[in-house]
Amino acid sequence: MIWAGIMVAAAACYLLKLAGLSLPQRWLQDARIQRTVPLIPVALLAALVATQTFSTGQHLVVDVRAAALAVALVAVLLRAPFLVVVAAASATAALLRLL
């Protein structure tokens, strides 16, 4: 099942890239498309941050991941590199669990 999902998602991502290079320019130049498409990653990434921090299964929870996210936010605001942001969040969660 995971393999099928990987293959379908990879094919979809590839076709989207190819579509941009291949479709008639005017289709994608529509003002509403130009306005909407950049908003989708913003909304999805924000929703991913929220749901992956504050839920376990279908339950809303606040645990060490909230503290880890706060540390990640500080790292992002300090313009830390990607790996530092992720490592800081992981280390925070690991340390808090040791307490």
Next chain:
Amino acid sequence: MASTPTWSQARNAVIRNALGIAIATGAYALSFGAIATTAGLSLLQTVALSILMFTGASQFALVGVIGAGGSVWAGAATAALLGSRNALYGLRLSNLLNVHGLRRIAAAHFVIDETTAMAIARDSERESRLAFWATGLILFCFWNLGTLIGALATQVLPDPKALGFDAAPPAAFLALLAPRLRAREPLAIAAAAAVVALACLPFVPAGIPLLIVALLVAAFGLWARPR
């Protein structure tokens, strides 16, 4: 066009930049390998994602949803929706690259954030094309190498969660989101998306809140009054 010293200087500068961005992205692939393995993907599945999908945010989303217990199809749909921005990158690149046939089939795989940024920042079409191909090829190598090392390193750990790797995905998503929040509208949309996703989370299967959010933001973008 004859090869001039200026061209060879420009070429070296382009390749240096491509190498720099590829090394930085390779480091980011390390965390992808680690997160995918912690989410329960096999080594082969993790590596296949980086080779075949080759667009970071979508890969993180797919393994993030699976790791949180969501269905693989909700994850796949989220990955595809995140990949929609690459279509707009392709649109911007199509005149610049002017590729057809097999070259276009190959070029399409490299249409991502980094190659687009590198290609459109150049002064001449020739430099743009070199920047696109050099960044794409070098980054592809480092992205897959980073994924492999991250996944292998995590596989030998007895308990990745003890190292807090389960707290890594939200941090990764935040780092991907931050550069897109430089104006008031995206900031408001991000806040609204987070609230809506959490509000519907107790009532629908894992992963579905993301699709609800995507649907709402698409409706907002298409029908809300343009400023």
